[in-house]
Amino acid sequence: MLSELYQTEGFFDEMMETAGKPRVGMQRIVEQLSAIDRVELYRRQREAETALHELGITFTLKSEDGDTERIFPFDLIPRIIPGKEWDWIEKGLKQRIAALNLFIQDVYHDGKIFKDKVVRESLVKSSVCYRKECEGLKVPGGIWNHVSGTDLVRDKDGQMYVLEDNMRCPSGVSYVLENRDLMKRTLPDLFRIGRVRPVEEYPAKLRQMLDFAAPPGCESPVVVVLTPGIYNSAYYEHSFLAQNMGVELVEGRDLVVHEGFVKMRTTRGLRRVDVIYRRLDDDFLDPEVFRPDSCLGVPGIMEVYKNGRVTLANAPGTGVADDKVIYSYVPDIIRYYLAEEPIIPNVPTYLCEKADDLKYVLEHLDELVVKPANASGGMGIVVGPHATKDQLAAVREAILADPREYIAQPTLSLSRVPTLCDDGFEGRHVDLRPYALHGDGVYVLPGALTRVALKKGSLIVNSSQGGGSKDTWVLAE
Amino acid sequence: MLSRVAESIFWMCRYIERAENIARVVNVNWHLALDDNSSEPQWLPLISITADEALFAEKYDSATQANVIEFLAFDRDYPNSIYCCLKAARENARTVREIIPTDLWEQVNTFYQQVDAISKAPDRLVSPRLFFELVIKESNEFIGRTLTTMTHDDGWFFCRAGRMLERADKTSRILDVKYFYLLPTADDVGSQVDNIQWSALLRSASALQAYRQTYGQILPVNVCHLLLLSNAFPRSVRYCVESLQFAIARIAGSYTGEYTYDCERYCNQLHSQLACAKADEVVLAGVHEFVDSLQIKLNRIGGAISDGFFSGKPLERRTHRTSMQGQEG
Numbered sequence: 079m080l081s082e083l084y085q086t087e088g089f090f091d092e093m094m095e096t097a098g099k100p101r102v103g104m105q106r107i108v109e110q111l112s113a114i115d116r117v118e119l120y121r122r123q124r125e126a127e128t129a130l131h132e133l134g135i136t137f138t139l140k141s142e143d144g145d146t147e148r149i150f151p152f153d154l155i156p157r158i159i160p161g162k163e164w165d166w167i168e169k170g171l172k173q174r175i176a177a178l179n180l181f182i183q184d185v186y187h188d189g190k191i192f193k194d195k196v197v198r199e200s201l202v203k204s205s206v207c208y209r210k211e212c213e214g215l216k217v218p219g220g221i222w223n224h225v226s227g228t229d230l231v232r233d234k235d236g237q238m239y240v241l242e243d244n245m246r247c248p249s250g251v252s253y254v255l256e257n258r259d260l261m262k263r264t265l266p267d268l269f270r271i272g273r274v275r276p277v278e279e280y281p282a283k284l285r286q287m288l289d290f291a292a293p294p295g296c297e298s299p300v301v302v303v304l305t306p307g308i309y310n311s312a313y314y315e316h317s318f319l320a321q322n323m324g325v326e327l328v329e330g331r332d333l334v335v336h337e338g339f340v341k342m343r344t345t346r347g348l349r350r351v352d353v354i355y356r357r358l359d360d361d362f363l364d365p366e367v368f369r370p371d372s373c374l375g376v377p378g379i380m381e382v383y384k385n386g387r388v389t390l391a392n393a394p395g396t397g398v399a400d401d402k403v404i405y406s407y408v409p410d411i412i413r414y415y416l417a418e419e420p421i422i423p424n425v426p427t428y429l430c431e432k433a434d435d436l437k438y439v440l441e442h443l444d445e446l447v448v449k450p451a452n453a454s455g456g457m458g459i460v461v462g463p464h465a466t467k468d469q470l471a472a473v474r475e476a477i478l479a480d481p482r483e484y485i486a487q488p489t490l491s492l493s494r495v496p497t498l499c500d501d502g503f504e505g506r507h508v509d510l511r512p513y514a515l516h517g518d519g520v521y522v523l524p525g526a527l528t529r530v531a532l533k534k535g536s537l538i539v540n541s542s543q544g545g546g547s548k549d550t551w552v553l554a555e
Numbered sequence: 556m557l558s559r560v561a562e563s564i565f566w567m568c569r570y571i572e573r574a575e576n577i578a579r580v581v582n583v584n585w586h587l588a589l590d591d592n593s594s595e596p597q598w599l600p601l602i603s604i605t606a607d608e609a610l611f612a613e614k615y616d617s618a619t620q621a622n623v624i625e626f627l628a629f630d631r632d633y634p635n636s637i638y639c640c641l642k643a644a645r646e647n648a649r650t651v652r653e654i655i656p657t658d659l660w661e662q663v664n665t666f667y668q669q670v671d672a673i674s675k676a677p678d679r680l681v682s683p684r685l686f687f688e689l690v691i692k693e694s695n696e697f698i699g700r701t702l703t704t705m706t707h708d709d710g711w712f713f714c715r716a717g718r719m720l721e722r723a724d725k726t727s728r729i730l731d732v733k734y735f736y737l738l739p740t741a742d743d744v745g746s747q748v749d750n751i752q753w754s755a756l757l758r759s760a761s762a763l764q765a766y767r768q769t770y771g772q773i774l775p776v777n778v779c780h781l782l783l784l785s786n787a788f789p790r791s792v793r794y795c796v797e798s799l800q801f802a803i804a805r806i807a808g809s810y811t812g813e814y815t816y817d818c819e820r821y822c823n824q825l826h827s828q829l830a831c832a833k834a835d836e837v838v839l840a841g842v843h844e845f846v847d848s849l850q851i852k853l854n855r856i857g858g859a860i861s862d863g864f865f866s867g868k869p870l871e872r873r874t875h876r877t878s879m880q881g882q883e884g
Contacts, residue, residue: 132664308646343558
């Protein structure tokens with residue numbers, strides 16, 4: 079049924095070139111998929127959802143009526159990336175991550191890039207994610223951005239773009255692994271013919287990177303994952319990563335600064351901790367340095383960090399590179415530090431802090447996507463063509479009140495993937511979030527989180543706003 | 556092991572054991588109520604077992620079957636209801652899901668989901684038997700999985716400590732309350748008793764068969780022996796305290812009979828007392844008084860486990876709104 083009735087409707091479809099014609103390298107997969115009886119397919123879809131409930135793979139959705147635990151909907155139909163295209167993505171990510179790391183190091187030290195007038199100093203220092211406390215900080219191995227999850231999207235002409243850099247606490251990698259597991263459980267025959275690159279070694283790679291990041295002279299480092307606790311929406315992922323790395327999952331209250339080191343409270347007394355993979359925002363890390371009302375962090379931890387006696391991954395202050403205003407300069411940043419042309423392009427971006435751009439944005443609000451420069455989780459995004467008059471008026475006001483905090487981009491026509499809907503296969507828009515680890519070199523996991531906007535026509539893929547996910551197959555060739 | 560993790564494992568097991576005990580007691584009474592009795596079965600004693608009469612009275616006007624079952628099994632505001640116990644057990648399991656075997660987490664999770672679904676069903680009070688049987692069965696499944704899938708290191712011993720402390724507490728309360736209702740005067744001790752009611756007491760602690768095989772005819776003094784002092788019956792207080800003593804000694808790394816922590820000292824003391832007690836002397840001196848002092852000692856052990864292993868520093872015990880020990884924070 080996929081090959082005959084499924085329509086691409088003028089969008090770029092990741093699986094079908096046109097109706098009835100699969101993309102190169104995907105013919106066998108499409109044939110096999112179409113051969114599965116429809117009733118059987120729905121049954122397997124339900125089976126996968128039941129498994130998610132039983133495994134307790136959920137996230138917490140906060141609302142006014144109280145928090146509810148939800149599964150992150152999983153769609154059976156995989157998103158497929160040919161091996162060759164993946165190799166290009168991998169190269170592009172490695173380049174971008176290396177350049178951003180040099181940028182972060184530079185802005186907190188010499189500020190060469192300011193002196194050479196590539197990026198304005200005031201622009202960086204006015205970012206809400208800039209941390210003055212980190213100026214002059216020496217981080218082990220000079221690495222700031224240990225873990226990143228970069229959002230990529232494809233437009234209707236087939237071009238892949240970087241949409242966002244996420245180096246604060248990018249989440250979702252546990253779903254990459256769980257989706258793969260679900261896929262193998264529910265559609266083993268389909269999976270087998272795909273010749274898909276495995277993703278299972280991510281936790282081992284993460285552990286290896288964290289060991290590498292340990293303070294100098296640390297022989298066999300004690301690594302922990304720091305979580306804000308079970309009420310955090312990504313708690314499942316934190317515990318998943320700790321479990322699969324074989325390290326302790328700690329909360330702030332489990333840690334204490336004692337005799338110049340960070341230690342954890344155990345049933346046999348205090349034990350030293352060397353590397354903290356923290357899934358807690360900068361603001362909450364240390365109430366003595368950042369937000370004093372934080373009860374999730376560890377008082378005094380920044381002092382230990384500055385003395386080089388513990389590693390925090392990612393380094394505090396890294397978030398400055400996530401700022402969507404800074405984002406628009408990343409192509410220049412790549413050219414400046416690496417003397418190379420950027421491999422994966424940026425989406426053209428209008429900065430409301432520039433007078434010309436602001437004028438253009440205000441005149442074309444109903445065509446553009448407006449985003450706050452420093453929000454995450456899809457918060458505050460206004461998609462012009464889908465917005466009501468009131469929403470447009472509100473965003474206009476917000477922009478004028480604080481132009482530095484807004485950017486705008488053309489409304490991309492995100493690519494689609496066949497998705498199992500109530501009436502059979504329909505195309506739904508997707509994005510792509512690959513994960514990279516920066517230790518002894520940059521490692522890119524050969525797989526990614528594909529988020530899918532399950533609502534017909536919707537472009538918003540965030541889990542908090544009706545998004546689901548798909549297993550992402552990076553083919554061997 | 557992280558102190559917080561140890562505490563969560565301890566309470567996860569305690570809450571599940573608590574739920575199972577409540578399920579068994581209520582189920583036995585429900586069966587009793589089906590029989591054609593001269594007197595109406597009493598439901599108030601069940602509230603007395605929890606010692607939460609005040610909380611019950613806040614919300615319900617009389618101790619009818621429906622009210623008592625609703626309160627003990629399904630009430631979402633009463634922290635010791637079966638529903639709330641399961642919710643708390645699952646929350647604790649969630650915070651340590653990376654530590655406990657995946658199988659165990661999945662079992663606790665689905666156990667909670669079933670209890671949650673039934674406690675919301677409009678017909679939940681029509682035939683509660685199936686619910687109680689489910690809770691007992693799932694609790695046994697839980698215990699089985701801890702036994703066969705957990706590494707028998709500190710985590711396992713905290714698990715066992717939580718379970719045994721809770722079980723000792725519940726067995727002694729069941730005996731205390733039922734004994735009080737069944738034997739209002741000391742003169743009745745040793746006389747023929749209401750077989751149905753005493754059988755129900757024993758069944759509430761899963762002890763009827765064990766009793767029959769060991770003693771035959773039901774005599775209160777033997778019931779006290781089995782439930783308080785037996786070293787072989789797995790729900791007797793002595794058996795539980797002995798297991799608790801062993802678990803704490805393993806956690807502390809002490810040789811049997813020696814101690815490093817206060818909780819070991821209190822536990823060793825209580826164990827010696829139980830090992831040397833005689834049932835007829837307990838009955839003569841008063842079962843209620845004996846159980847009362849037992850409860851105080853068990854609570855003290857619970858507090859000392861918390862101080863010794865969970866807090867990192869000595870902490871003041873807060874008074875609890877409910878009479879049963881509950882988790883702090």
